[in-house]
Amino acid sequence: MRRRLGTQLISAVVANSGLAAPGLLPGLKACSYPFFNCYACPLAIGACPIGTIQHFAIIRRVPLLVVGFLGVVGSIWGRMSCAWLCPFGFVQDLLHRIPWPRRKLQVDTRRWSWVKYVVLAVLFLVIPYITLEPWFCKLCPAGTLEAGLPWVALSGTLRGLIGPIFWVKIAILAAFVLASVLLSRPFCRFACPLGATYGLANRWSRVQIEVDHDKCTSCGKCDKSCPMGLRPYLDVKSTDCIRCEECLGTCEHLKITSPKLPLGPAAEPARRTR
Amino acid sequence: MPTPERSSEQKRTSRWRGWPVLLFIGLALAGIFGHEAAEILLNATLLCLSCLGLGR
Numbered sequence: 001m002r003r004r005l006g007t008q009l010i011s012a013v014v015a016n017s018g019l020a021a022p023g024l025l026p027g028l029k030a031c032s033y034p035f036f037n038c039y040a041c042p043l044a045i046g047a048c049p050i051g052t053i054q055h056f057a058i059i060r061r062v063p064l065l066v067v068g069f070l071g072v073v074g075s076i077w078g079r080m081s082c083a084w085l086c087p088f089g090f091v092q093d094l095l096h097r098i099p100w101p102r103r104k105l106q107v108d109t110r111r112w113s114w115v116k117y118v119v120l121a122v123l124f125l126v127i128p129y130i131t132l133e134p135w136f137c138k139l140c141p142a143g144t145l146e147a148g149l150p151w152v153a154l155s156g157t158l159r160g161l162i163g164p165i166f167w168v169k170i171a172i173l174a175a176f177v178l179a180s181v182l183l184s185r186p187f188c189r190f191a192c193p194l195g196a197t198y199g200l201a202n203r204w205s206r207v208q209i210e211v212d213h214d215k216c217t218s219c220g221k222c223d224k225s226c227p228m229g230l231r232p233y234l235d236v237k238s239t240d241c242i243r244c245e246e247c248l249g250t251c252e253h254l255k256i257t258s259p260k261l262p263l264g265p266a267a268e269p270a271r272r273t274r
Numbered sequence: 275m276p277t278p279e280r281s282s283e284q285k286r287t288s289r290w291r292g293w294p295v296l297l298f299i300g301l302a303l304a305g306i307f308g309h310e311a312a313e314i315l316l317n318a319t320l321l322c323l324s325c326l327g328l329g330r
Contacts, residue, residue, distance in 0.1 A: 030315035039318040040326060047318035051325075055317045065305025065314065071298030137325040148326045158328055166327030204294055259292075 004083060004244060008090035011035070015087055016146070018043040032066045034073045035086040036194050038140070040147035042154060050124065050194050051143075054134045057125055070194075074201030078208075082188055082195050083227075083244035088142040089188055093227070095180035105183040109229040109240045112190055120193040138165055141173040141187065184227040188242065199239030207243060209236040212253040222247035222254060 015037045029039060033046040040051075049066050056063035073081060082089055096104075124136045137143055148169055151158050179186040188195050211233050222232040225246040230238055232247045232254060248254050305311075323329045 027315075029318040030311040032314065040321055044318075047314050052314050052317060056313075059313075061310075061313075063305065063310065063314075064301045064308060065310040068298045068300070068302025068305055071301060072295055075294040075298055134322070134325055137322065138327065143325065144327070148328075151321075151326060152328075158323075158326075161323065161328035163327060163329055165324070169327045201294075204291065206291070206295070 001246065005090070005093065007084045008087070008093065011085040012037075012087035012090050015046060016041055016043040018045050032069055034070070035081045036088050036142055036192060037086075038143040038146040040143060040151070042147070042150050044146070050140075051134065051137050054124060054128050054136055057129045058132050058134065060129070070197060071201070074198045074205060076206045078202040078205035078243055079195060079198040079239075079241060080207060080243035082192075082198065083242040086188075087146070089185060089242075091145065092176075092180040092185045092187060095177060096184045096227075098181050100181055104181075107183060107189075107229050109189045110235075110238070113240050115190045116192055116196040116199075119191050120196040124193040136193065139169060139172055141169070141176045144169040144173040184229070185242075189228060189240065195242070196239075199241075202239050202241055202243075203237050207256065207258040209241065209243065209245075209247070210255055210257050211236055212255075215253045216251075219251075221250045225250045 015033060015035075018041075028045045029047050031046050032049040032052055034049070036050060037044060037046065037048055038051070039046065039048045049070055052066050053063050056066070119136075123139070127133075127135045148166065152162065152166075176187050176191075183189075209232065213233075216233050218233055220231075223230070226232060227244060227246060228240050228242055230240055232241070235241075236254075243256075245256060248256060
């Protein structure tokens, strides 16, 4: 867990290090992040893949470059970047570590995971295509946290332009912040269109988690460690698995497999992480 | 000593599975040659006020 938090922190800092490399900033924004990070953030150095795809939906073009890039990342690692790189996932992980006086919620993600595909199809693709407005960005809680709030805090001019949608954004962010304290990664489970896209690639990605079904006793220890509320021994290729490797530390019958090269011949046992 | 025959499971896992990566690399290259990087850069650089919930 500590190793993952460290990686997430480094990723969040690098993704938003605009002040450290102002000369490089304009050029880097032609490249998409492999994770969710608002490009309107005052310190962002790259482009948000979700905002970019939505922009292409509005201008009625297929974003081949971003789709290809996300496809390559997903086909190699699946949803791994959600667990190890995404700054908004990092914020949710930190929020969930806040102690809560009552028992925190345990929700079986599989029952509700279809919601993020509705968000992906409707709010992210169909409505922007029809209305020519980036409605997912308008409501995105990550955008509010990383761009809306910093810009309003930094600029008096922008503060004067606050409209009703801003307060809707704040309410959505507040709801996800509270939900993150009670439930691990609610945005990733039920709303993230990028996670939904990467999740599809979990089925064929080169990096996989495998269960030794001959030795698994279905004791359920791995369930308790899963931040996505999954049962790893039932479906390790689940579209909701973020490859965080938390379950590997609880059971010796789970292992992560990856090919030596992304295009190599076969997935083979690579390492055990405890 | 005779070589043990490979099971169907082993044959399946050893099948080359790198084709999705190649497919998506092709898509990305098509995007690069279609000058999509300039469009991405322009979109990412301009600050969209309505996306921030600012303005009407």
